[in-house]
Amino acid sequence: MAVTQSRKRAAILAIGDELLSGRTRDANIHYLSGWLTERGVALAEARIVPDVLDEIVEALNALRAKYDYVFTSGGIGPTHDDITVDAIAAAFGVKVIEHPKAVAMINAWYDAKGEEVTPARLRMARTPEGVELIDNPVSGAPGVKLENVFVMAGVPRIFQGMLNAVEGAIESGAPVHSRAVTARNLPESRLADQLLEVQSAHAGVSIGSYPIDGDEKGVTVIARADDPAIADAAIDAVVNAMRALGFEPERSDRKHRS
Amino acid sequence: MAVTQSRKRAAILAIGDELLSGRTRDANIHYLSGWLTERGVALAEARIVPDVLDEIVEALNALRAKYDYVFTSGGIGPTHDDITVDAIAAAFGVKVIEHPKAVAMINAWYDAKGEEVTPARLRMARTPEGVELIDNPVSGAPGVKLENVFVMAGVPRIFQGMLNAVEGAIESGAPVHSRAVTARNLPESRLADQLLEVQSAHAGVSIGSYPIDGDEKGVTVIARADDPAIADAAIDAVVNAMRALGFEPERSDRKHRS
Numbered sequence: 001m002a003v004t005q006s007r008k009r010a011a012i013l014a015i016g017d018e019l020l021s022g023r024t025r026d027a028n029i030h031y032l033s034g035w036l037t038e039r040g041v042a043l044a045e046a047r048i049v050p051d052v053l054d055e056i057v058e059a060l061n062a063l064r065a066k067y068d069y070v071f072t073s074g075g076i077g078p079t080h081d082d083i084t085v086d087a088i089a090a091a092f093g094v095k096v097i098e099h100p101k102a103v104a105m106i107n108a109w110y111d112a113k114g115e116e117v118t119p120a121r122l123r124m125a126r127t128p129e130g131v132e133l134i135d136n137p138v139s140g141a142p143g144v145k146l147e148n149v150f151v152m153a154g155v156p157r158i159f160q161g162m163l164n165a166v167e168g169a170i171e172s173g174a175p176v177h178s179r180a181v182t183a184r185n186l187p188e189s190r191l192a193d194q195l196l197e198v199q200s201a202h203a204g205v206s207i208g209s210y211p212i213d214g215d216e217k218g219v220t221v222i223a224r225a226d227d228p229a230i231a232d233a234a235i236d237a238v239v240n241a242m243r244a245l246g247f248e249p250e251r252s253d254r255k256h257r258s
Numbered sequence: 259m260a261v262t263q264s265r266k267r268a269a270i271l272a273i274g275d276e277l278l279s280g281r282t283r284d285a286n287i288h289y290l291s292g293w294l295t296e297r298g299v300a301l302a303e304a305r306i307v308p309d310v311l312d313e314i315v316e317a318l319n320a321l322r323a324k325y326d327y328v329f330t331s332g333g334i335g336p337t338h339d340d341i342t343v344d345a346i347a348a349a350f351g352v353k354v355i356e357h358p359k360a361v362a363m364i365n366a367w368y369d370a371k372g373e374e375v376t377p378a379r380l381r382m383a384r385t386p387e388g389v390e391l392i393d394n395p396v397s398g399a400p401g402v403k404l405e406n407v408f409v410m411a412g413v414p415r416i417f418q419g420m421l422n423a424v425e426g427a428i429e430s431g432a433p434v435h436s437r438a439v440t441a442r443n444l445p446e447s448r449l450a451d452q453l454l455e456v457q458s459a460h461a462g463v464s465i466g467s468y469p470i471d472g473d474e475k476g477v478t479v480i481a482r483a484d485d486p487a488i489a490d491a492a493i494d495a496v497v498n499a500m501r502a503l504g505f506e507p508e509r510s511d512r513k514h515r516s
Contacts, residue, residue, distance in 0.1 A: 021295050025288040033278050044278065044313075045278075045308075046305065048287065048304040051466075059303075077446060077467070077473070078446060078450045080457055082467075118448070120447045123450070139474070140473075157471055188337060192378030208309075209338075210281075210282070213413060214413050
């Protein structure tokens with residue numbers, strides 16, 4: 001990638017046996033990738049690990065040392081298999097406490113619904129020491145922020161709600177300007193030399209080539225650049241190359257977020 | 259997880275800027291997770307990295323040292339942004355060669371379609387030195403196997419075709435026996451104490467609890483064990499606990515692969 005040097009870089013650590021067993025297809029990585037791109041932040045890596053404390057600790061410590069922001073998803077619910085809070089505390093070398101403000105939030109949430117605050121529900125008030133809380137507009141129990149790590153729920157609707165709640169803590173960057181064009185039925189391999197030429201001729205652009213379900217059904221080319229004029233010039237050159245091969249390009253910028 | 263000790267462990271490294279930018283939602287991690295589970299192999303970790311050589315090398319070397327099998331997806335096509343072959347070679351410290359058998363496969367594929375074998379198409383015959391080839395029943399250009407690493411295409415249909423082609427190289431294990439039950443409208447937090455009891459009372463089982471879109475709409479509980487009798491006993495105890503709370507459980511084993 002030729003772009004993104006000046007942008008903040010983020011990673012996501014998705015936690016849960018069910019994401020690795022075939023039961024559940026993760027949705028948060030993809031959602032976060034689009035959300036960050038819209039804010040000029042680069043999602044630079046994603047990892048999925050099971051509900052195993054040492055694995056979570058190792059991955060989290062690697063990611064939080066390397067990136068500006070780390071988002072975790074999953075494992076912060078009320079049941080015995082929710083061990084993310086303990087893992088985060090172990091990774092930072094801090095204690096797990098019952099967070100007074102989290103207790104208050106959970107009490108208020110269940111009081112408003114006329115339900116009892118059981119020990120299991122209070123388990124969701126356990127946090128690593130020294131955190132800020134992340135509002136949960138969907139189901140009450142908060143996420144936590146500790147240094148550059150945002151610990152959030154795995155249920156996509158809750159993850160997305162928490163993401164909105166932390167927007168102010170993320171330093172957004174200049175948007176990447178992205179242009180896309182598709183030529184149906186043009187094999188990617190017939191356009192390869194031309195794409196290399198376009199890439200070489202346009203400094204500051206990153207040209208990506210994405211075959212449609214293999215090399216036969218067509219190709220989508222994306223030009224990404226900090227400078228919109230450079231993205232425009234590069235994609236125009238790709239359009240001309242497609243036409244020279246006898247294929248009619250379809251511009252599709254709006255369908256692609258980057 | 260209390261299970262899987264005797265099984266082979268695998269990881270997947272999905273490669274591609276488009277998987278981290280919001281453009282494309284990865285499909286291969288989820289597909290592989292189910293495929294491996296059906297074969298008694300544990301998918302233990304997944305990572306997504308961009309098309310950046312050093313990042314691919316670092317992730318691959320970490321994963322291939324730690325797991326029995328590593329599958330990569332993406333970046334083996336004919337265009338300039340396909341750098342996975344170079345990264346694999348760099349990770350293993352071997353040269354990139356033009357593989358004679360891969361050349362023959364690509365020649366045969368395009369000859370059969372009456373199309374020219376261009377330099378761009380021959381680029382897909384570049385491999386690290388010392389590999390075995392992985393048949394590509396979908397689009398001709400092969401993947402490669404080097405030691406415990408399987409390098410495969412990113413296009414899901416091709417990835418799946420290559421996976422079928424390598425099945426014989428994977429040592430399958432005993433299946434994990436999985437049982438599932440759902441109670442609609444039962445908040446997970448009301449069942450937490452009972453699940454902990456079931457987990458504690460049944461050695462050799464792993465009980466996972468998965469809220470349906472938050473804590474309000476219900477919960478699915480999965481019991482996984484090497485011994486099917488233990489999985490049955492544990493899920494029966496969960497069913498009883500759900501009924502004791504006044505909710506009618508629905509067994510849903512067939513919908514869940516683990």
